[in-house]
Amino acid sequence: MRILVTGADGQLGRCLQDQLGQTDHAWIACNRDSMDITDAQAVNTKIGDFKPEVIINAAAYTAVDKAESDEKTAWAINADAVGYLATAANMIGARILHVSTDYVFDGSATSPYKESDPVCPLGVYGASKLAGEQAAATANHFCVVRTAWVFSEYGNNFLKTMLRLAASRPELSVVADQIGTPTYAGDLAAALIGMAEEEIPSGVYHFSGGRSCSWHQFADAIFGVAANELSTFTRPEVLPISTSEYPTPAKRPAYSVLDDSLLRSVLPNAAGDWVQALPYVIGRA
Numbered sequence: 449m450r451i452l453v454t455g456a457d458g459q460l461g462r463c464l465q466d467q468l469g470q471t472d473h474a475w476i477a478c479n480r481d482s483m484d485i486t487d488a489q490a491v492n493t494k495i496g497d498f499k500p501e502v503i504i505n506a507a508a509y510t511a512v513d514k515a516e517s518d519e520k521t522a523w524a525i526n527a528d529a530v531g532y533l534a535t536a537a538n539m540i541g542a543r544i545l546h547v548s549t550d551y552v553f554d555g556s557a558t559s560p561y562k563e564s565d566p567v568c569p570l571g572v573y574g575a576s577k578l579a580g581e582q583a584a585a586t587a588n589h590f591c592v593v594r595t596a597w598v599f600s601e602y603g604n605n606f607l608k609t610m611l612r613l614a615a616s617r618p619e620l621s622v623v624a625d626q627i628g629t630p631t632y633a634g635d636l637a638a639a640l641i642g643m644a645e646e647e648i649p650s651g652v653y654h655f656s657g658g659r660s661c662s663w664h665q666f667a668d669a670i671f672g673v674a675a676n677e678l679s680t681f682t683r684p685e686v687l688p689i690s691t692s693e694y695p696t697p698a699k700r701p702a703y704s705v706l707d708d709s710l711l712r713s714v715l716p717n718a719a720g721d722w723v724q725a726l727p728y729v730i731g732r733a
């Protein structure tokens with residue numbers, strides 16, 4: 449199978465490359481330099497030349513807070529560019545697997561969000577990603593995969609921030625009233641490759657990493673594993689605080705747990721337990 453990955457330098461892009469490298473697929477992974485997805489001509493040329501059967505869009509504007517003051521860039525990357533990818537996919541009959549976010553929801557639910565639940569993003573990032581979902585759906589064959597709280601050994605993420613802060617602080621305050629589901633980018637990468645291979649029907653799917661928790665609980669779990677895995681690590685005290693005590697430019701959903709039973713029913717072997725992934729990731733972060 450011929451697979452083209454965008455966003456090669458990001459967390460998901462790096463994990464996809466690690467795993468595609470262990471398959472027999474013919475694949476290329478493009479970073480911003482080799483294919484800027486906001487450049488429609490570059491997208492058409494690269495996709496027209498390589499002729500992938502599947503395009504996995506791992507490129508995105510992911511700076512949730514910065515997006516509030518940089519709306520134009522967020523929309524160009526998260527929405528308009530997805531339309532260019534969908535158009536190019538249609539030109540050669542490729543399928544597109546597009547990654548989206550739990551932040552399309554407003555967090556007012558009290559049980560895990562299903563794919564069909566009403567969306568209502570609270571900020572620019574979520575709104576631009578929602579527009580990207582709609583753009584992806586203009587492809588003849590598309591899957592939108594919403595995921596949440598992505599972490600990995602690569603790039604910038606909550607896990608790496610916590611480990612960095614713990615190196616210099618004996619005590620950390622972490623928000624305890626936002627509930628979501630951490631997702632290891634490697635598990636998401638494996639699921640996306642599985643979706644490419646299995647020709648999953650077009651539609652919206654959720655994929656997340658197992659049990660839900662608060663950011664505070666996630667931090668505590670990270671430090672528990674780090675204390676076991678890293679000989680020089682000193683476990684800090686983690687104090688629970690409320691969202692109002694940690695104001696950010698972008699409003700975040702208080703509850704964004706995703707029900708991913710639909711995808712797991714069509715892809716029963718999909719991995720995805722963030723607790724199990726922690727030792728591996730912390731050993732490499």
Ligand SMILES: NC(=O)c1ccc[n+]([C@@H]2O[C@H](COP(=O)([O-])OP(=O)(O)OC[C@H]3O[C@@H](n4cnc5c(N)ncnc54)[C@H](OP(=O)(O)O)[C@@H]3O)[C@@H](O)[C@H]2O)c1
Pocket residue numbers: 454455456457458459460461479480481483484485486505506507508509510525547548549550577595596597598599603604633
């Ligand atoms: N991170 C999370 O917590 C989270 C949560 C829910 C959903 N998601 C979704 O999951 C997907 C993967 O996220 P991630 O964490 O892997 O993101 P990431 O680490 O921020 O990587 C995104 C990549 O996209 C690239 N990119 C940005 N603009 C581009 C452009 N114009 N052309 C080509 N590449 C461009 C970036 O390139 P540069 O390195 O050059 O900037 C970066 O390498 C995204 O769709 C994101 O919205 C993420």
